[in-house]
């Protein structure tokens with residue numbers, strides 16, 4: 001555990017701006033457990049994981065990291081590894097067991113205690129209001145996000161939580177990764193993994209809609225975001241800060257020259273038309289509506305104004321490049337370059353590796369939409385972590401990944417891109433959705449039989465980087 005005591009070995013050229021947040025992230029269903037305790041209602045992920053065959057090895061989040069009971073130990077570990085911010089999510093069915101109606105005080109109390117514990121440890125709490133665990137009742141009654149009623153119920157819940165927790169939590173992310181739960185939950189996603197190969201990914205509620213129906217679900221999701229922003233502004237204390245946490249598809253310029261960069265910006269804007277672009281611009285692009293034709297979503301101008309309510313910051317989860325581009329003279333002004341079959345990858349099947357995405361993602365946000373405050377709400381990788389004979393976990397590939405990604409992020413801040421913080425996904429190994437407990441993303445290893453936690457080599461790297469506020 002010995003690291004340079006003085007920090008004198010780190011060049012000042014590799015430092016982040018003063019006040020930069022060094023965070024870690026998790027989500028409720030992936031770590032809490034206590035799936036039916038203290039009045040919590042069922043979520044669509046409780047239902048989905050309990051159906052045999054949906055999840056690798058039929059695993060589920062019933063117990064997960066038992067964080068609901070071990071949160072004090074977990075906060076102490078976060079402090080120990082140097083985190084200054086923590087992004088957690090609130091489980092909607094803990095607060096409103098039926099999605100709407102009477103709130104459950106015990107559920108709310110858990111997050112109040114968690115926030116107090118964090119503040120006591122000098123860690124700033126950032127709450128995500130929707131990380132995919134929709135109350136099952138809303139799925140049963142409305143078909144979930146197929147209905148506008150779910151967007152309205154989400155806003156009521158968001159306003160209530162921000163009002164109740166407002167004295168303790170000052171930063172909120174409305175919704176995590178729109179495409180992951182919309183396309184993933186209501187159709188399934190074909191992920192390009194190079195060499196012309198795609199893999200099919202999905203999740204709860206496991207509905208299979210046609211393309212024509214999916215556009216309306218997307219619209220309800222961004223509408224839910226916008227309505228939630230309005231509700232939080234109305235109910236939370238003045239000064240409360242709000243954004244979303246979106247996994248935008250990022251086009252990388254093949255060459256770093258103005259014409260390639262412009263092509264990449266154009267492509268990024270088009271490829272995010274259904275979520276990021278409409279939230280930032282308040283309109284669906286002409287191309288999006290033209291391609292949809294008769295399948296365009298139904299929407300009003302008033303809804304578009306709500307969807308694009310001004311935000312305090314923009315959050316993006318950055319894992320992989322979407323694709324590469326080169327400029328063309330023909331519309332749309334760019335050509336997509338296929339990802340090669342031999343492209344480097346991290347452990348997850350979808351995880352195409354190019355650390356440069358950590359430079360271009362925030363830079364595109366600044367140049368396309370003029371973002372003035374950006375958070376990297378997630379970045380991380382799975383690795384083949386095992387406890388060695390000496391009791392340590394030697395995740396050298398994750399250290400490589402961290403150093404490479406943060407090096408690119410630091411390059412962005414040096415270029416004047418306004419990035420205010422970084423959250424590593426995840427503080428600890430946890431329930432990785434359809435992959436079960438197999439894909440470990442943590443800085444801290446978890447033995448799921450004993451619930452023992454062991455900080456990995458990467459946690460040591462993170463601690464030193466946070467201490468120096470620099471790439472180390």
Ligand code: GBH
Pocket residue numbers: 027030176177180189190191192201247317319320350351378425432433441
């Ligand atoms: C995030 O998903 C989630 O927010 C988090 O809950 C999860 O545990 C973590 O990351 C690690 O997986 O991008 O073309 O490959 C982000 C990763 C985004 C990966 C959607 C699969 C499918 C399309 N997922 N992606 S593609």
